[in-house]
Amino acid sequence: MEFWDIYDADKQLTGRTMKRNDWILKDGEYHLSVLGVIRRSDGRFLITRRVMTKAWAPGWWEVSGGGCMAGESSFEAVCREVFEETGLDVSGAPSELVLTYHRENPGKGDNYFVDVYRFDMDFEESDVKIQESEALGFKIATHEEIKKLADEGIFLHYDSIKKVFE
Numbered sequence: 001m002e003f004w005d006i007y008d009a010d011k012q013l014t015g016r017t018m019k020r021n022d023w024i025l026k027d028g029e030y031h032l033s034v035l036g037v038i039r040r041s042d043g044r045f046l047i048t049r050r051v052m053t054k055a056w057a058p059g060w061w062e063v064s065g066g067g068c069m070a071g072e073s074s075f076e077a078v079c080r081e082v083f084e085e086t087g088l089d090v091s092g093a094p095s096e097l098v099l100t101y102h103r104e105n106p107g108k109g110d111n112y113f114v115d116v117y118r119f120d121m122d123f124e125e126s127d128v129k130i131q132e133s134e135a136l137g138f139k140i141a142t143h144e145e146i147k148k149l150a151d152e153g154i155f156l157h158y159d160s161i162k163k164v165f166e
Contacts, residue, residue, distance in 0.1 A: 001019060001020070002019070002020040002067070002069055003017040003018065003019060003020065003069065003070040004017060004018050004019075004020055004031040004032070004067055004068065004069065004070055005017055005031070005032065005068070005070045005071070006018055006025065006029050006030070006031065007029070007030045007031065007032060007113060008028065008029065008030070009028050009030070011030070011032075011100070011102075011113055014029070017070045018031065020067060023108060023109030023110045024109050025109045025110060025111050026109075027104075027106055027107070027111070028111075029111060030102060030111045030112050030113050031067065031068070031110075031111075031112050031113075032067070032068040032074060032077075032112065032113050032114075032115065033065060033066065033067050033068065033112050033113070033114045033115075034065050034066065034067075034068055034074050034077045034078040034081060034114065034115050034116075034117065035063050035064070035065035035078070035114060035115070035116045035117070035157065035161060035164075036063060036064045036065060036078040036079075036081060036082040036090060036117050036119060037063045037098075037116065037117065037118045037119070037161070037164045037165070038063075038064075038082065038086075038088065038090060038093075038118075038119045038121055038123075039118055039119065039120050039121075040120075040121065040122050040123065040140065041120070041122050043142065043143070044140045044141060044142055045063070045140070045141055045142075045143070045146060045165060046063070046064075046086065046088075046123075046128065046138060046139075046140060047061050047062065047063055047138065047139055047140075047141050047146060047149075047155075048061070048062060048063070048064065048085065048086070048130065048134070048135040048136075048137070048138045049061050049062075049135055049136040049137050049138070049139075050062060050134070050135060050136070050156075051132075051133065051134060051135060051136055052136070057156055059136070059154070060154045060155065060156050061139075061146075061149045061154055061155045061156070062155065062156040062157065063157075063161075064078075064081050064082045064085040064086055065078070065081050065114075066081040066084075066085075068115075074097075074115040074117075075095075075097075075117070078090075078115070078117045079091040082119070084131055084134075085130070085131045085134050085135060086128050086129065086130065086131075086138070087127070087128060087129025087130070087131075088121070088123055088127060088128065090119040090121055093119040093120060093121040094119070094120045094121075095117055095118065095119045095120070096117065096118050097115055097116070097117055098116050098117065098118050098163060098164045099116050099161070099163055099164065100113055100114065100115050100116070101113070101114050101116070101160050101161075102114070114157075114160070116160075116161050116164050118164050125140065143165040143166070146158070146165060147162075147165075150162075
């Protein structure tokens with residue numbers, strides 16, 4: 001069973017944990033998620049398409065990410081999530097924590113912070129090994145192509161993370 005750390009409104013650990021997806025958070029409590037954007041030297045980005053069995057936003061495009069497990073740093077979590085979902089090891093690539101944002105879902109038990117990292121790494125399409133339980137496929141896209149998907153309403157989190165594509 002997977003556990004997540006619980007954070008306060010200042011993104012400080014509370015010393016408590018919760019079961020993954022067990023939405024028990026009180027208002028003012030948060031869990032931590034991560035997103036990893038991989039940028040190649042040609043200025044293109046790796047994006048994946050969510051499987052149709054996802055309860056939320058099936059078939060939409062996104063960047064790799066997920067929940068930060070209890071005791072794990074956000075950098076460790078983003079490296080793990082990117083590797084699990086794409087087969088790419090970004091742990092040694094030049095990287096930057098570009099931004100952190102948060103979402104409030106009052107009374108829903110699901111408030112969260114999201115740390116968004118950008119990794120600069122060249123790779124070939126043949127290097128990408130998609131986790132089929134998570135993604136239908138992938139593409140190497142320009143910022144303009146990603147923005148077009150967002151304008152069509154089928155790219156997750158774009159308004160919150162568009163800065164990372166600049």
